[in-house]
Amino acid sequence: MKEWTQEERYRVLQDKSEIAELYEKIQTSDYRQTYHLQPITGLSSDPNGFVYHKGVWHLYYQWCPWGAVHGLKYWYHTTSADLVHWRNEGVGIHPDTIYDNKGVHSGSGFSADDKLYLFYTGNHRDENWVRTPYTCVAELTDQGQLIKHPEPLFGPHPAYTEHQRDPKVVYDKDTERYYILLGAQSQELKGRVLIYSSASLLEGWTFAGELKVPGFEDLGGMWECPSIERINGKDVLVFSPQYTTLPHRGPSTNHNIYLIGQMDFSKLTFTAEGDYRHLDYGFDFYAAQFAANVQEEDKAILTAWIGLPDNHYPTESEDWEGSLIVPRELRIEDNRLKQAPISGLSQLRGEELALDGRLPRVCELELTTTGKDNLDLAFFCQEGDKGGLRLVYDAQEKVCHFDRSQMEQRFNVAIGEQLSVPLEQELTSLRVFIDRSSIEFFFNDGEATFTSHLYPTATETGLKLDQGVQIRAWELKSSVTDDFIV
Template structure:
């Protein structure tokens, strides 16, 4: 259906219970509802926000339009967890009900201070001519879980030289000083990040633009996140407007990072290497990180992208979040591994090993719709080898390694109902290796694949029919040995 402006900006509080119940029924009837990923009760989920640990629990908010699978009036929806595995819905965290967020509570971050959790977000407003004006806003959560917004924004105006595409504050602390990076667009329609400073989280001073080596690099940088890890400085952001280049930048918008020396907060300069994509799959955007109590840097991303239709739209919902990933640095790049807590999801274990030579094999009890699987290949002289999963009849999703190109390839051209075909059905990346490990987390309508213990990751939504549960191992033009272990999740 086409959504009018009025429909997109309805408040959920103004909708009658019959309409909400009918929407919930449509959502619950969907065969692609996930089993172990965070997903919306109804409507559209997008950016993760306010990811933090406070008062003994992980808190994770996300952008939410409750009334349908479109980008409408955004709320912050609140989920919480004690273990990063089981998440409890805690209801609306921030509602867009003030003059400074009248057209949406947009993305932001969280930080604990003086026993309270401060939530920073962008309030979106529109005037009578539908011109955008952003405000940077604060809400404060008490240990009881009660959240109250401050009555005034902490940044009311966009600095000179930038457009009203100015959003997504990410806050951190260094000693007694707080800093915030905000995604921005210069007046010449190029993207960048700006820096603010505060001593008390309420009064902020504009410090200037972060000085990077990227020059002109897309037209808007969304969802910036600066952090330090293993003595490196990392700037993570989601640039819009990059043109495809080889195997890179084939999604509608990209997410990635630069890594190098720590940010100089006096000169605002960041010395770094080249921009690197965080995820090689089809569906990954707007990631956010936090540090947990034992010092691990943990990332969660939106398993989706703006402006892409999904088969779940007809059931009144769209998108989910990725699994939490622990970050580390190796050889100048971020390594992403599924957090160890996820092993608590494992149920029945099945194992198989063998030699594949110009063949495709299936094994008894090696099948499923919702599971974790680790598969290692070595002693290869096959030209191509890999795995077909969520397979059956003419449907399959394929992860494989081409030993000639030295590339990992994810192919969802036959995965079921199609998604984003205008941006291609294959994703590739270069991995020079003799042995390869594929670590898959397969859910009802998604897959996250960690390559060689997090050297690369492919995240994608897939929409096969319900009974497509086969797993097939194959080798073409030669042989390979393999061993695989699978854990069912339901």
């Protein structure tokens, strides 16, 4: 694995010609995705600026162009008319001011008064490499021009550590004010959300206080990427607690969870109606973000990074890594989130497939079963049904156990290769979306989900099913341009 110097990681991209050879190189990768967003070169990580504006969905992602390494970050811009078909628009925000001289870090989009605004964390470092995070804003004009506000909205709060980032902007009708939720860490190394407030979107921001979430004061050492959305009269708070292990999640210290409850901005209090739940139970799911300005009140739209901080993946040797999940529609049923792939995704279906024990690298599967019997399934197994990604269902406990330790390409072994998905209902249906380096499971019409990177080799082509499992399969067409637009 390449050892990156600080100079290499934080090199400024001057011209697209500097990465043209790298772009051509990675086009030959066997693991380039077909219908998932991915970087044109280098590394993609957190989704940013996800917003619906004037008939167009805008979605950015964190991008380091030089290779599969976290270094100088840009926002890369993509757009869609339907959340299914995406096109590359080029770099959305450059790190080109004193306030973001070492990276444009995560944030959100907001549509107001026919204008589109992007709120982000400016990562400033001085000559001694001391970090100062600034909360910044830029406007994207209808002509595609980005205009950065000349000064940050505010700098870091001195009562917290340097970890203050990922602004999420919301408007509260009850108080008639705008609020910014900021992921933070207390001096006691506890995860927190800071709240800033203003009557105006572009000025007058003041520190309102710390978000109170009774019962969860000691959960994690940093709350990254806080995002909040109202669905049918209830509020959903999503965040990524770091620096902590959670029950049944192995040694991993990076997670993505949600709470359902009520948000009172006048008291800066989120009152949860029960314990937290995992937003996704898979190995590789992080930094989830709600889309802003979704028109329907009964659902939210969500995306996330297929990956985890500090993890490493096989395509790093090819100088690229990263992908985003298929956007999901979220609704609340029985006081929990139900997640489904975006409804228009069926547009990508080609002909229905007769699998005959072989599993295509790009496809959608629908499996049905009675839910009464134990199951032992394998995806991308070898001849003789050996190996593969194993899914074992315990019908009595209503738990699905995953094991990817038998795949030929193993990675992040120290973080764990076995995880479980607890279900409240018997497992009767399972939708599976397979792309060239990822797999996403939706259990019982979205009762739970499981997302993982997966890198099958030429000998891993099989599908093992138990008797009693019925299956339908479709090939899926490409929906994301991989054009070299910088």
